[in-house]
Amino acid sequence: MQDYDVVIVGAGHGGAQAAIALRQAKFDGTIAVIGDEPDLPYERPPLSKEYLAGDKPFDRILIRPASFWQERGVEMLLGREVTAVDPVAHRVMTADGKSFGYRHLIWATGGAPRRLTCAGHDLAGVHTVRTRADADRMMAELAHVERAVVIGGGYIGLEAAAVLAKFGKQVTLLEALPRVLARVAGEPLSRFYEAEHRASGVDVRLGVAVDCILGRDGRVSGVRLADGEIVPAEMVIVGIGIVPAVAPLLDAGAAGGSGVAVDAQCRTSLADVFAIGDCALHANAYADGAAIRLESVQNANDQATVVAKTIAGQDAAYHAVPWFWSNQYDLKLQTVGLSSGHDAAVLRGDPATRSFSLVYLKKGRVIALDCVNAVKDYVQGRKLVESGAVVAPERLADATVPLKEM
Numbered sequence: 512m513q514d515y516d517v518v519i520v521g522a523g524h525g526g527a528q529a530a531i532a533l534r535q536a537k538f539d540g541t542i543a544v545i546g547d548e549p550d551l552p553y554e555r556p557p558l559s560k561e562y563l564a565g566d567k568p569f570d571r572i573l574i575r576p577a578s579f580w581q582e583r584g585v586e587m588l589l590g591r592e593v594t595a596v597d598p599v600a601h602r603v604m605t606a607d608g609k610s611f612g613y614r615h616l617i618w619a620t621g622g623a624p625r626r627l628t629c630a631g632h633d634l635a636g637v638h639t640v641r642t643r644a645d646a647d648r649m650m651a652e653l654a655h656v657e658r659a660v661v662i663g664g665g666y667i668g669l670e671a672a673a674v675l676a677k678f679g680k681q682v683t684l685l686e687a688l689p690r691v692l693a694r695v696a697g698e699p700l701s702r703f704y705e706a707e708h709r710a711s712g713v714d715v716r717l718g719v720a721v722d723c724i725l726g727r728d729g730r731v732s733g734v735r736l737a738d739g740e741i742v743p744a745e746m747v748i749v750g751i752g753i754v755p756a757v758a759p760l761l762d763a764g765a766a767g768g769s770g771v772a773v774d775a776q777c778r779t780s781l782a783d784v785f786a787i788g789d790c791a792l793h794a795n796a797y798a799d800g801a802a803i804r805l806e807s808v809q810n811a812n813d814q815a816t817v818v819a820k821t822i823a824g825q826d827a828a829y830h831a832v833p834w835f836w837s838n839q840y841d842l843k844l845q846t847v848g849l850s851s852g853h854d855a856a857v858l859r860g861d862p863a864t865r866s867f868s869l870v871y872l873k874k875g876r877v878i879a880l881d882c883v884n885a886v887k888d889y890v891q892g893r894k895l896v897e898s899g900a901v902v903a904p905e906r907l908a909d910a911t912v913p914l915k916e917m
């Protein structure tokens with residue numbers, strides 16, 4: 512069975528960037544990327560945005576064309592799931608009975624969508640959005656869908672709701688918490704997005720629990736809420752987070768739990784094994800050093816680059832400022848920093864103009880910004896977050912003064 516200098520498990524954002532960055536760092540050893548999806552690495556964010564909307568074909572969301580990988584000698588072993596790791600022999604085993612040796616292993620497997628456990632969760636027409644295949648299945652059904660229920664008011668649920676509403680579908684969005692985006696954003700932002708979705712015809716229901724999914728002839732026909740109400744639907748989209756895909760690594764003895772624990776170079780507790788991206792549990796300077804997982808393209812790419820440099824013998828450590836974006840309707844949200852743990856939030860600009868920012872403070876320091884159609888605030892606010900600037904709330908609230916002057 513074949514051996515490689517670097518085996519990368521997971522052909523997604525982190526896996527692709529690790530291979531790209533290794534070659535950029537002049538690493539000339541052999542590299543194999545093992546991915547369980549059949550496709551070359553592609554961008555995942557468009558799956559709930561432009562790709563789902565039919566505005567971008569698949570070839571335009573490929574991270575690199577096939578020729579790029581061939582020219583750089585990166586072997587793509589696709590359609591293969593890694594099921595076990597032997598950290599002593601330095602080998603990974605795949606579901607099709609093959610095994611591959613590594614000098615360095617980079618674990619970049621992301622996560623699987625969390626699924627409902629209630630009755631009816633496996634009916635046809637109940638979808639999650641993580642892969643191209645997921646999005647394709649939804650798109651193939653859309654012509655026969657008039658009413659859709661989206662379960663989960665996080666970014667992916669809201670983005671999918673926006674696309675379906677734009678298609679003229681009757682959309683009901685169910686959120687268990689009292690507001691959408693409750694885990695990631697301050698209340699003014701939640702209320703703004705709830706109002707935007709309602710203005711576009713989405714029936715946003717807050718603080719509601721799902722009892723079960725109802726079906727007819729094996730296909731979804733609606734969702735029954737805990738209070739007995741039935742919301743009829745031909746399609747249900749479940750966006751309730753992910754479960755990190757780390758079982759083979761934890762089984763092999765890697766430290767972790769909800770994710771694989773890594774240090775500043777993204778090394779796991781297993782010799783020569785690194786983990787990056789959605790599945791990497793790392794101490795984050797922008798979360799007061801707490802061990803967290805970040806689910807963003809930025810994090811996957813930046814951690815991949817740190818690992819590539821480390822393997823290539825260069826000094827590198829992960830301390831990037833987190834950033835993220837979300838597109839819904841004509842609204843471009845850009846976030847920088849991590850707002851969790853904030854003790855004050857300052858509104859900058861008027862949400863009624865559909866261009867504003869929310870600046871988050873902790874003990875007087877700027878820790879994060881959410882900027883809606885406010886690119887300047889996003890670009891200039893990043894410096895405030897990076898430096899942990901202390902700025903008076905009244906000044907931050909004055910949208911006539913550019914953030915760069917603060």
Ligand SMILES: Cc1cc2nc3c(=O)[nH]c(=O)nc-3n(C[C@H](O)[C@H](O)[C@H](O)COP(=O)(O)OP(=O)(O)OC[C@H]3O[C@@H](n4cnc5c(N)ncnc54)[C@H](O)[C@@H]3O)c2cc1C
Pocket residue numbers: 520521522523524525526545546547548555556557558559591592593594619620621622640641642667756759787788789790805806807808809811834835836837838
């Ligand atoms: C619909 C959607 C919209 C998003 N929108 C945004 C956005 O707007 N902005 C943003 O910053 N982020 C967004 N994200 C998050 C972003 O896509 C992820 O953070 C990013 O893809 C993480 O990269 P990764 O390499 O860790 O995992 P992934 O890109 O998920 O790649 C992991 C790959 O590993 C494969 N794999 C898993 N287990 C195995 C195994 N045992 N063997 C082989 N292969 C395996 C998976 O199938 C997958 O192909 C979005 C995600 C989704 C799903």
